Amino acid sequence: MAQLNKQRILLIIGGGIAAYKCLELIRRLRDHGASVRCVMTRAAQQFVTPLSVGALSNERVLTDLFDLDDEREIGHIRLSRDADLIVVAPATADLLAKMAGGHAADLATAVLMATDKAILVAPAMNPLMWSHAATRRNVALLQADGIHFVGPNAGEMAERGEAGVGRMAEPAEILAAIAAQLAGRVIAGALAGRRVLVTAGPTHEPIDPVRYIVNRSSGKQGYAIAAAAAALGADVTLVSGPVGLADPSGVRVVRVETAAQMLAATTAALPADLAIFAAAVADWRVANAADEKIKKGAKAPLPKLDLVENPDILKTIAHLPPSQRPSLVIGFAAETENVIEHARKKRKSKGCDWIVANDVSPETGIMGGNRNTVHIVTADGVEDWPEMDKDKVAEALVARAAAHLAATTGKA
């Protein structure tokens, strides 16, 4: 996870049994090149010792707001500003309540009040505490304040026989959420001078002048990607199938209807440095589409549709010779089962560099909804990103792509 390298994480450890998982989190963060400074609440010290946290983080652990040495050396104001990201794990019901209420009586809460940096919290508590009306209120307040959440998960609690939603996210999930947060920070102008091509929405394949074949697709994720790339200074062409969305500002939008038109418009928009294929292209078109509306009648036989396969736009662009192929080609894989396995195969069969995989089975509510849970499949492995708004997924993806282009193509 390149986005963790040289990043400074301030980890605030709250007082819960899950605090022991922070030791693993600290180790993994450092393995990826991040530095970790830890603040422990008084309650946290009942579960893990500052000694073990200090040994793993290789930094002095801070516990007291009124420790004169600490204040002279670092000071809680600087502590909160020096970090690239603040992570609160485990975030107990009490700590969430204090954050929502703006308390600042100890070092952990004072740091959280004094910061202008992004905050990611990993709640952990008994399921009844998580579902309590007070916690619901506090979580809603914190989300409205722009605080990011990872977990909690459903499962067994530390207490025997207790199960439900309240388990802290696993260290690997928190790590992925941290990486996604850091990748999502908008680096102004990171794509200036770059040409970006995005496909979005469904295609309509006519049966006759009034009927067509279509895939389910709102186009929201692709439009958010085009907007995020433009916000980073890119010259963006969005080739869009029929959707009910307004043009993102600063983006050149080419509207098409069929897969054949989408392929032609996409090819015409080259060259590009980065191409992201978020469209839900219909796999087949009707070979014998009627010029006039097909009439139904008691005597008329049921119409037969001859289907032919549509061109694969992503595959076509990914297999262009190096002089014409965008440096980074990213496809999407909308799957309803075995998400990662299918996505890995799709990355290879399509010849693209990354696949953004998501589970679009109806119960996820992703299709047409505003949130998305994605996995980024690259040649190096799989990154599981936490559930985020489609806008945030777009920002994180585009920032990740910008960093990759900067690292691989030499241009800033």
Ligand code: CTP
């Ligand atoms: N894609 C494309 N042109 C097509 C079909 C798909 O450009 N004719 C792109 C999509 O935009 C997406 C990726 O290929 O980035 C994968 O799309 P998906 O619908 O998940 O896969 P399919 O190739 O259609 O495979 P299957 O339906 O068998 O899962």
